[in-house]
Amino acid sequence: MEITKKMVEKTATKLTAEEILEGKVLSVKWEPKLKYAWDNGPAIGRYLAELKNGKIIAKKCDKCHRIMIPPRMFCELCWVPSGEWVYVKDTGIVNTWIIGHVDWKAKRLDIKGGVRPITLSIIEIDGASKGMGILHHLGEVDPWKIHRGMKVKAVWKPPEERTGSITDIKYFKPVK
Amino acid sequence: MSKRVAIIGIGTTGFRATTPDVSYRELTYEAAMKAYLDAGVEPKDIGSFVATSEDFLEGYSISDEYSPDQLGAVLRPIYTVPGDFIHSLASAYMMILSGVGPISVAQGLSKASNMLTLSEMVTFGMDPIYNRPLKESPHAVAGLEMARFLYETGTTREQCAKVVVKNRKNALNNPYAGHGVLVNPDYVLNSEVISYPLTQMDISPHSDGAVVVVLAEEEAAKALCDKPIWIRGIGWCSDTPGLETRNWAEAIYAQMAAEMAYKMAGIRYPRKEIDFAEINDEFSYKELQHLEAMRVCKKGEAGPLTEIGGTEITGEFPVNTSGGCLGVGNLYELNGGHKVFEVVQQLRGEAGKNQLKNVTTGLAQSWRGIPTTTGTVVILSN
Numbered sequence: 379m380e381i382t383k384k385m386v387e388k389t390a391t392k393l394t395a396e397e398i399l400e401g402k403v404l405s406v407k408w409e410p411k412l413k414y415a416w417d418n419g420p421a422i423g424r425y426l427a428e429l430k431n432g433k434i435i436a437k438k439c440d441k442c443h444r445i446m447i448p449p450r451m452f453c454e455l456c457w458v459p460s461g462e463w464v465y466v467k468d469t470g471i472v473n474t475w476i477i478g479h480v481d482w483k484a485k486r487l488d489i490k491g492g493v494r495p496i497t498l499s500i501i502e503i504d505g506a507s508k509g510m511g512i513l514h515h516l517g518e519v520d521p522w523k524i525h526r527g528m529k530v531k532a533v534w535k536p537p538e539e540r541t542g543s544i545t546d547i548k549y550f551k552p553v554k
Numbered sequence: 555m556s557k558r559v560a561i562i563g564i565g566t567t568g569f570r571a572t573t574p575d576v577s578y579r580e581l582t583y584e585a586a587m588k589a590y591l592d593a594g595v596e597p598k599d600i601g602s603f604v605a606t607s608e609d610f611l612e613g614y615s616i617s618d619e620y621s622p623d624q625l626g627a628v629l630r631p632i633y634t635v636p637g638d639f640i641h642s643l644a645s646a647y648m649m650i651l652s653g654v655g656p657i658s659v660a661q662g663l664s665k666a667s668n669m670l671t672l673s674e675m676v677t678f679g680m681d682p683i684y685n686r687p688l689k690e691s692p693h694a695v696a697g698l699e700m701a702r703f704l705y706e707t708g709t710t711r712e713q714c715a716k717v718v719v720k721n722r723k724n725a726l727n728n729p730y731a732g733h734g735v736l737v738n739p740d741y742v743l744n745s746e747v748i749s750y751p752l753t754q755m756d757i758s759p760h761s762d763g764a765v766v767v768v769l770a771e772e773e774a775a776k777a778l779c780d781k782p783i784w785i786r787g788i789g790w791c792s793d794t795p796g797l798e799t800r801n802w803a804e805a806i807y808a809q810m811a812a813e814m815a816y817k818m819a820g821i822r823y824p825r826k827e828i829d830f831a832e833i834n835d836e837f838s839y840k841e842l843q844h845l846e847a848m849r850v851c852k853k854g855e856a857g858p859l860t861e862i863g864g865t866e867i868t869g870e871f872p873v874n875t876s877g878g879c880l881g882v883g884n885l886y887e888l889n890g891g892h893k894v895f896e897v898v899q900q901l902r903g904e905a906g907k908n909q910l911k912n913v914t915t916g917l918a919q920s921w922r923g924i925p926t927t928t929g930t931v932v933i934l935s936n
Contacts, residue, residue, distance in 0.1 A: 404683070406682050406683060406686070406687065408678075408682060408686060410674060410675075410678045411671045411674040412610065412613065412671060412674065412675060412678075413669075413670035413671045414613035414668050414669060414670060415668050415670055416577065416578075416613065416665075416668050417573060417574050417575070417576060417577050417578075417665070417667075417668060418577055419575070419576045419577030419579065419580045420575075420576075420580075421577075421579075421580075422577060450579070450623070451579070451580050451583065452580075452583050452623075452624070454622070454623035454624070454626070454628050455628060457596065457597050457626040
């Protein structure tokens with residue numbers, strides 16, 4: 379059966395935004411207070427501590443020999459505890475990227491008005507196994523000139539501003 | 555007749571109020587390594603994996619995406635159940651019956667210490683139109699239920715206090731338990747009032763930890779394991795959720811879950827055919843209410859049975875030899891996990907100082923906690 383305009387007018391209750399805002403219909407506002415303090419464990423803990431030092435650290439699997447970032451206490455593929463800690467470089471290559479016209483709250487950016495698009499990228503880190511990397515922003519680059527395999531390097535916050543977070547790296551910029 | 559399925563491996567981290575040295579990944583990894591070693595299997599031998607998690611408690615939306623790595627289940631058949639561990643156990647059991655593979659795994663985890671606003675998280679589970687605007691603490695729901703249960707059954711606060719004394723004492727001899735302590739009934743009765751008749755000591759303190767269990771179909775179980783623990787019956791049930799209309803005195807959800815498991819196991823007289831039980835005791839009175847729902851006692855008889863020591867380790871029908879939620883800690887989705895772990899240990903004769911003599915059949919029962927009316931039951935035999 380097809381729903382016609384006439385059927386909608388006869389059966390539906392019309393509701394305007396004003397009626398909701400003015401409290402003419404029942405509405406419930408609830409702001410959940412959901413707070414967590416996740417225990418990092420040794421792997422994520424040291425990864426973040428090293429970021430604060432301006433370094434990127436990985437962990438090696440002694441079985442498949444992968445150098446894994448972010449580091450983990452066990453190799454999820456070989457099912458064995460991971461081995462030694464290995465520093466990797468703060469350079470890498472672009473695996474994939476976007477030229478984002480909406481922000482993370484789905485709000486449209488005023489690109490025509492001069493706002494820079496969001497250039498988020500997966501960066502394969504030099505020294506880590508192929509395909510392992512960091513999700514981060516690209517900067518100091520024309521968004522339309524980013525290309526697959528482009529060489530990039532981390533731009534770090536000054537040491538006194540670092541907090542032990544992935545944002546201790548401001549972004550990655552192209553290098554020759 | 556269905557295939558027979560047994561538990562052939564168990565692993566746990568043990569349970570502590572906090573676990574600041576490890577993330578949830580390492581917690582499950584440790585429990586999984588122990589369970590696989592116990593069962594003599596490797597991840598490649600396992601046909602399917604069932605994890606347990608509840609997004610708001612983990613603090614991740616779609617938290618199931620984070621479950622494969624630490625179980626060795628990357629690129630393998632796995633899904634997550636947002637229920638009690640025994641729901642996951644039932645799923646893992648059905649995987650075997652469905653022919654997905656002869657070996658399956660169920661996992662559960664608690665990182666309760668990481669939830670900074672636990673009370674708000676539980677309140678967020680209440681009805682947004684009818685209940686939340688009244689801004690009550692979740693413990694009010696437990697208080698309401700306790701009051702009605704005491705009134706209808708003639709159970710006393712003193713009898714509830716005996717549950718606390720017993721379970722927290724049992725926990726002292728369980729190396730995995732996080733909250734063992736010797737207290738007397740007066741200490742419980744005079745502890746801070748939360749929602750009268752419920753006091754602070756009637757409430758189980760929370761714990762962190764992980765449990766992994768390996769299941770196998772009969773042929774594989776006999777080949778791999780000297781002491782297979784057979785799943786004889788399993789059941790689950792949910793009542794209507796409304797606080798306004800539920801039965802406040804009786805745990806009908808637990809009773810129906812038990813009847814489902816009893817029917818499957820062919821059990822008619824639980825008190826005679828079952829030797830001991832691990833019963834959900836997130837609040838002291840819940841142990842008594844749930845015992846009556848299991849038909850171990852008639853209505854109003856669990857309190858007196860407890861009072862005369864009938865549910866002690868030395869008693870006629872031991873209940874919560876592990877220490878229960880009160881002594882081990884409230885593990886939320888994992889509550890059923892520690893119950894199953896303890897029943898398996900008892901049936902294998904590996905329960906240490908709390909070991910019962912000559913036991914062949916045990917029952918593990920769990921509840922989804924405030925504000926739910928969801929229960930699970932599993933019956934195991936050696």
